[in-house]
Amino acid sequence: MLNPQLVMYDEEQKQIEKIASKLHRDSRSKTILLVDKNGQLIASAGEVSHLDTTSLSSLVAGNVAATGGIAKLIEEDEFTGQYHEGKGISIHLTLVGRRAILVVLFDKNTTHGLVRLRVRKASAELAKIFEELALKAASTPMPSVFDEITDEDIDNLFND
Amino acid sequence: MSFINYSSREINCKLVYYGPGLCGKTTNLQYIYNKTRPEAKGKMISLATETERTLFFDFLPLSLGEIRGFKTRFHLYTVPGQVFYDASRKLILKGVDGVCFVADSQEERMEANIESLDNLRINLNEQGYDLDKIPYVIQWNKRDLPNAVPVNILSRECNPTGVPEFEAVAVSGQGVFDTLKALAKQVLAELRKGT
Numbered sequence: 001m002l003n004p005q006l007v008m009y010d011e012e013q014k015q016i017e018k019i020a021s022k023l024h025r026d027s028r029s030k031t032i033l034l035v036d037k038n039g040q041l042i043a044s045a046g047e048v049s050h051l052d053t054t055s056l057s058s059l060v061a062g063n064v065a066a067t068g069g070i071a072k073l074i075e076e077d078e079f080t081g082q083y084h085e086g087k088g089i090s091i092h093l094t095l096v097g098r099r100a101i102l103v104v105l106f107d108k109n110t111t112h113g114l115v116r117l118r119v120r121k122a123s124a125e126l127a128k129i130f131e132e133l134a135l136k137a138a139s140t141p142m143p144s145v146f147d148e149i150t151d152e153d154i155d156n157l158f159n160d
Numbered sequence: 161m162s163f164i165n166y167s168s169r170e171i172n173c174k175l176v177y178y179g180p181g182l183c184g185k186t187t188n189l190q191y192i193y194n195k196t197r198p199e200a201k202g203k204m205i206s207l208a209t210e211t212e213r214t215l216f217f218d219f220l221p222l223s224l225g226e227i228r229g230f231k232t233r234f235h236l237y238t239v240p241g242q243v244f245y246d247a248s249r250k251l252i253l254k255g256v257d258g259v260c261f262v263a264d265s266q267e268e269r270m271e272a273n274i275e276s277l278d279n280l281r282i283n284l285n286e287q288g289y290d291l292d293k294i295p296y297v298i299q300w301n302k303r304d305l306p307n308a309v310p311v312n313i314l315s316r317e318c319n320p321t322g323v324p325e326f327e328a329v330a331v332s333g334q335g336v337f338d339t340l341k342a343l344a345k346q347v348l349a350e351l352r353k354g355t
Contacts, residue, residue: 005161005163006161007165008163008166008168009167010167013165038161039219039235040172040235055202055203058235059205062207062216065251065254066251069247069248069251073247146352148228149228149348149349153228154227154345157348
């Protein structure tokens with residue numbers, strides 16, 4: 001399958017969150033989101049309570065997918081970075097290991113240059129973790145919790 | 161494909177509503193949105209033209225509750241149905257876990273249904289998926305219209321593999337949740353198989 005299932009474990013989740021927090025601090029940005037290319041939020045750092053992170057993740061993924069489509073049409077491999085400049089808040093998007101999207105929301109507290117600089121290091125670290133995750137997921141069998149799902153369990157989800 | 165997070169104990173799946181232009185994909189999502197408890201849904205996003213035709217996609221996140229200690233979250237997407245938006249449709253199929261094909265039951269839309277189904281199969285293939293191997297249901301929408309083709313004929317033309325099919329009137333909600341449930345069940349059953 002071109003786009004295998006993404007599986008996240010405790011250990012890697014913590015490593016990812018640590019990198020996101022460090023990036024948030026070092027880049028002096030407002031918010032960091034790490035989003036799966038399919039639009040699911042993986043991790044966040046900084047100010048998120050006032051944000052609709054689910055919608056943001058889906059739109060960011062749609063945006064990156066559309067840009068990827070544009071790249072293909074002009075025979076470019078991929079646009080690895082995107083920048084949306086706003087009056088108050090700007091957004092910097094970076095592809096991480098072709099699997100995830102690192103989203104940085106920042107304001108006048110920092111500069112685009114500093115954000116880019118810090119993102120470069122963080123995305124390299126994150127890419128490594130995603131590589132390891134893919135290997136781990138491929139070699140670790142799914143835990144028995146999913147074998148035990150009964151038809152009744154599934155039916156119960158809709159009983160309201 | 162689904163995203164399983166053992167750390168936060170969440171299962172995230174992506175369901176896509178596919179079908180020809182004006183068949184009722186967005187109407188399905190709007191009905192689900194209106195009838196779902198506020199705590200179980202997120203904001204519905206529609207990237208549409210000024211005339212409310214879907215331009216890129218509609219998006220509706222749903223939380224259906226827990227299954228064996230894992231929160232189940234479904235992300236529902238529609239595609240733009242009009243033929244010329246094919247590039248956008250391809251993008252939305254990326255990472256899909258299950259497909260609902262919404263067919264327009266009206267006689268004059270039969271050709272559009274068949275064309276859209278062919279397009280679905282081709283676009284899935286391009287992403288490395290086989291429609292016969294992924295969770296898939298069909299909805300015969302607009303059953304209330306006088307020019308609706310009998311279901312046995314729709315079935316013969318558009319459902320040769322005999323996947324679960326549901327009659328619906330999406331504007332009034334008839335059949336909408338039955339369709340969603342059947343698809344969600346297939347997706348979770350697939351997870352059990354450990355694919």
